[in-house]
Amino acid sequence: MGFAKNFVGTVLDCLWPRHCFHCGDWLHGHSHYLHLCLRCVGSINFICGNSCPRCGHPHWDDNRGESDCWNCRGREFAFRSCRSLFEYNGLGRAIVREIKYRGSLFLLPDVGRLSRELFGDLRGKVLVPVPLHWRRRLLRGYNQSELICSALASEHGCRTLRLLRRVKPTRQQVGLGRVQRLENMVSAFAVDGHVVRKKKIARDEEIFLVDDVLTTGSTMHACAVALAGAGFRSVQALSLARG
Ligand SMILES: [Zn+2]
Numbered sequence: 001m002g003f004a005k006n007f008v009g010t011v012l013d014c015l016w017p018r019h020c021f022h023c024g025d026w027l028h029g030h031s032h033y034l035h036l037c038l039r040c041v042g043s044i045n046f047i048c049g050n051s052c053p054r055c056g057h058p059h060w061d062d063n064r065g066e067s068d069c070w071n072c073r074g075r076e077f078a079f080r081s082c083r084s085l086f087e088y089n090g091l092g093r094a095i096v097r098e099i100k101y102r103g104s105l106f107l108l109p110d111v112g113r114l115s116r117e118l119f120g121d122l123r124g125k126v127l128v129p130v131p132l133h134w135r136r137r138l139l140r141g142y143n144q145s146e147l148i149c150s151a152l153a154s155e156h157g158c159r160t161l162r163l164l165r166r167v168k169p170t171r172q173q174v175g176l177g178r179v180q181r182l183e184n185m186v187s188a189f190a191v192d193g194h195v196v197r198k199k200k201i202a203r204d205e206e207i208f209l210v211d212d213v214l215t216t217g218s219t220m221h222a223c224a225v226a227l228a229g230a231g232f233r234s235v236q237a238l239s240l241a242r243g
């Protein structure tokens with residue numbers, strides 16, 4: 001079987017050669033990924049340790065000798081914990097931008113595979129994408145957080161529920177400071193009661209909010225506040241990249 005599978009794979013690779021979307025190298029069939037070579041995957045800065053258990057900030061204790069995280073000191077988060085798959089630089093940044101600005105569906109199976117180990121505990125869980133305001137969604141044609149949810153759902157066997165609506169059009173967070181980001185997000189989200197009733201979601205269900213990039217955590221916090229207001233007690237945050 002293994003030989004037959006390899007043979008078919010080699011024939012398919014000759015007929016339709018696949019290339020790494022990042023460096024352009026021919027993939028030859030030895031990469032586990034459809035559009036990424038192993039050398040490029042090796043260059044991704046995965047966040048697999050040394051991150052703050054509360055806000056997920058990577059390298060938070062590097063050379064500072066501090067026992068608590070400077071990023072979340074004095075702040076309250078409505079989510080229980082926060083994790084990101086990789087840092088927002090190099091190929092990690094390129095993947096996020098490809099999905100966010102080009103809606104590149106071809107990368108989604110590879111995104112799922114990249115998350116296989118670090119997000120391996122998601123089986124059977126509920127993923128909730130951070131919503132876009134309907135006007136921005138209409139202009140873009142898709143919500144990148146929903147695309148990321150679909151990649152995680154098919155890899156890990158979880159379900160995606162659009163539990164939240166963005167009820168206030170907000171400014172882009174890029175370029176805003178931490179306080180401005182929080183103010184920008186106040187009351188931006190609301191729980192969609194219709195979805196809660198239709199899908200019969202229990203209030204003690206473990207919910208994972210999903211976004212493409214997480215920087216200060218203000219957006220995730222605002223989403224978690226809306227969920228907490230509707231009685232959802234166990235909310236965690238996940239993002240593809242950490243800015
Ligand atoms: Zn490559």
Ligand SMILES: [Zn+2]
Pocket residue numbers: 052053054055056057060069070071072073
């Ligand atoms: Zn922290």
